[in-house]
Amino acid sequence: MIDSEVRRIVEECHAEADRLLAEHRPKLESLARALLEHESLDEQEVRAAAGLSAREA
Numbered sequence: 001m002i003d004s005e006v007r008r009i010v011e012e013c014h015a016e017a018d019r020l021l022a023e024h025r026p027k028l029e030s031l032a033r034a035l036l037e038h039e040s041l042d043e044q045e046v047r048a049a050a051g052l053s054a055r056e057a
Contacts, residue, residue, distance in 0.1 A: 026051075027050040027051055027052070028050075030049050030050055030051060031046060031049045031050045033049075034046075034049035035049075
Protein backbone atom coordinates (compact mmCIF):
# COMPACT_ATOMS: atom_id res chain seq x y z
CA MET A 1 0.00 0.00 0.00
CA ILE A 2 2.85 2.39 0.84
CA ASP A 3 4.59 1.68 -2.49
CA SER A 4 1.44 2.44 -4.46
CA GLU A 5 0.89 5.70 -2.57
CA VAL A 6 4.50 6.77 -3.14
CA ARG A 7 4.14 5.92 -6.83
CA ARG A 8 0.92 7.97 -7.03
CA ILE A 9 2.60 10.97 -5.38
CA VAL A 10 5.66 10.77 -7.64
CA GLU A 11 3.53 10.44 -10.78
CA GLU A 12 1.34 13.35 -9.70
CA CYS A 13 4.37 15.56 -9.08
CA HIS A 14 5.92 14.51 -12.39
CA ALA A 15 2.72 15.45 -14.24
CA GLU A 16 2.66 18.84 -12.48
CA ALA A 17 6.31 19.49 -13.39
CA ASP A 18 5.59 18.62 -17.04
CA ARG A 19 2.56 20.93 -17.02
CA LEU A 20 4.52 23.83 -15.54
CA LEU A 21 7.41 23.42 -17.97
CA ALA A 22 5.01 23.33 -20.93
CA GLU A 23 3.10 26.35 -19.63
CA HIS A 24 6.25 28.42 -19.19
CA ARG A 25 8.23 27.07 -22.15
CA PRO A 26 8.31 30.37 -24.10
CA LYS A 27 9.78 32.18 -21.08
CA LEU A 28 12.32 29.42 -20.50
CA GLU A 29 13.39 29.41 -24.16
CA SER A 30 13.75 33.19 -24.16
CA LEU A 31 15.87 33.01 -21.03
CA ALA A 32 18.02 30.23 -22.52
CA ARG A 33 18.64 32.33 -25.66
CA ALA A 34 19.68 35.32 -23.54
CA LEU A 35 22.04 33.15 -21.49
CA LEU A 36 23.61 31.68 -24.61
CA GLU A 37 24.18 35.18 -25.93
CA HIS A 38 25.42 36.84 -22.73
CA GLU A 39 26.65 33.90 -20.58
CA SER A 40 25.51 35.57 -17.36
CA LEU A 41 22.60 37.82 -16.46
CA ASP A 42 21.66 39.84 -13.42
CA GLU A 43 18.15 39.70 -11.93
CA GLN A 44 16.80 42.55 -14.05
CA GLU A 45 18.17 40.98 -17.24
CA VAL A 46 16.66 37.60 -16.32
CA ARG A 47 13.26 39.18 -15.76
CA ALA A 48 13.49 41.10 -19.04
CA ALA A 49 14.61 38.03 -21.00
CA ALA A 50 11.79 35.92 -19.57
CA GLY A 51 9.23 38.70 -20.00
CA LEU A 52 8.54 38.91 -16.26
CA SER A 53 7.51 41.99 -14.36
CA ALA A 54 9.08 42.89 -11.01
CA ARG A 55 6.16 41.20 -9.21
CA GLU A 56 6.34 37.84 -11.01
CA ALA A 57 8.63 35.05 -9.90
